[in-house]
Amino acid sequence: MSKQPGRGLESRKLVGELFTLTYGALVSQLIKDYDNDDEINKQLDKMGYNIGIRLVEDFMARSNVDKCQDFRETAEVLSKMAFKMYLNISPTIANWSPANDEFSFILDNNPLVEFVELPDDHPDLNYSNILCGAIRGALEMLQLEVETWFSKDVLKGDNITELRVKYIKRLTDALPAGED
Amino acid sequence: MTVFLLHIYDRNGNSLYEKEWCRRKKSNLTKEEEKKLMFGMLHSIKSFVSKLSPKDSKEGFLSYTTSQYKLHFYESPTRLKFVVMTDINVGNIRETLKKIYSSIYVAYIARNPMCDLAEPINCKLFESRLETFMKGLSFFEDSKE
Numbered sequence: 078m079s080k081q082p083g084r085g086l087e088s089r090k091l092v093g094e095l096f097t098l099t100y101g102a103l104v105s106q107l108i109k110d111y112d113n114d115d116e117i118n119k120q121l122d123k124m125g126y127n128i129g130i131r132l133v134e135d136f137m138a139r140s141n142v143d144k145c146q147d148f149r150e151t152a153e154v155l156s157k158m159a160f161k162m163y164l165n166i167s168p169t170i171a172n173w174s175p176a177n178d179e180f181s182f183i184l185d186n187n188p189l190v191e192f193v194e195l196p197d198d199h200p201d202l203n204y205s206n207i208l209c210g211a212i213r214g215a216l217e218m219l220q221l222e223v224e225t226w227f228s229k230d231v232l233k234g235d236n237i238t239e240l241r242v243k244y245i246k247r248l249t250d251a252l253p254a255g256e257d
Numbered sequence: 258m259t260v261f262l263l264h265i266y267d268r269n270g271n272s273l274y275e276k277e278w279c280r281r282k283k284s285n286l287t288k289e290e291e292k293k294l295m296f297g298m299l300h301s302i303k304s305f306v307s308k309l310s311p312k313d314s315k316e317g318f319l320s321y322t323t324s325q326y327k328l329h330f331y332e333s334p335t336r337l338k339f340v341v342m343t344d345i346n347v348g349n350i351r352e353t354l355k356k357i358y359s360s361i362y363v364a365y366i367a368r369n370p371m372c373d374l375a376e377p378i379n380c381k382l383f384e385s386r387l388e389t390f391m392k393g394l395s396f397f398e399d400s401k402e
Binding site for chain 2: 133135216218
């Protein structure tokens with residue numbers, strides 16, 4: 078992590094492979110530590126959540142974006158700014174539900190899975206599940222409760238990788254007793 | 258001009274950090290009570306001010322002034338609250354408060370994996386950077402004892 082505050086949007090370069098392989102090492106350690114895929118997915122989601130609640134502070138400090146007016150704008154900011162800033166990708170936003178409360182990110186080139194092929198004995202592993210947790214954690218800090226999951230994954234033989242985001246509710250400030 | 262105190266609250270009203278400079282007259286409350294009351298007051302002002310506003314505004318409550326001091330308020334998008342009390346001659350210091358958030362809090366606490374975000378701040382690096390930053394402010398000058 079950087080010790081120098083005040084750097085702007087321009088991010089420092091990190092060798093992509095190092096990042097990809099580090100994440101790979103983390104997932105493979107989880108595979109050793111836990112027996113079933115559900116549990117591994119849960120752990121990845123939890124890690125992502127913990128990353129998300131911090132990363133959002135960093136994102137806000139760097140990007141200076143204003144409050145989003147609606148969920149569509151939230152999706153745009155996530156794709157064009159957040160994904161761009163931290164993973165250098167801009168997933169396509171697609172498949173809006175009729176009520177505008179659910180959409181998908183289509184991850185064309187997910188840097189996490191560059192060298193990955195899922196082994197046959199882990200059919201249910203959501204390899205990139207950390208992203209779900211990170212998005213959920215970050216939005217929760219901005220008072221948006223969402224549900225996130227991978228509905229399609231090229232690692233599982235689908236033709237695309239699709240990360241679904243569903244709006245649940247707006248959170249309100251937890252108040253000291255006696256306030257409105 | 259003078260800076261009297263700085264408080265940081267988390268989204269639930271827990272005090273994360275407080276620092277006083279040159280505050281000669283104390284309230285006759287315990288620290289805990291004072292912080293609780295301050296948070297309650299800020300919360301009420303904030304919600305009432307936005308209810309009363311004739312137009313939708315992004316920023317809402319910025320500061321209030323009494324005959325003796327001025328209280329400046331900034332809330333980060335993640336609802337961390339920064340409060341600085343100064344004397345009444347200090348102008349709008351919103352950018353300064355934003356800077357405390359973005360280049361001190363985020364840099365030394367949020368990016369520091371060893372700091373628990375829900376606990377009061379206990380980080381020497383943060384404290385020393387904050388102290389340097391505050392002392393470097395143009396309106397800090399006369400705060401010496």
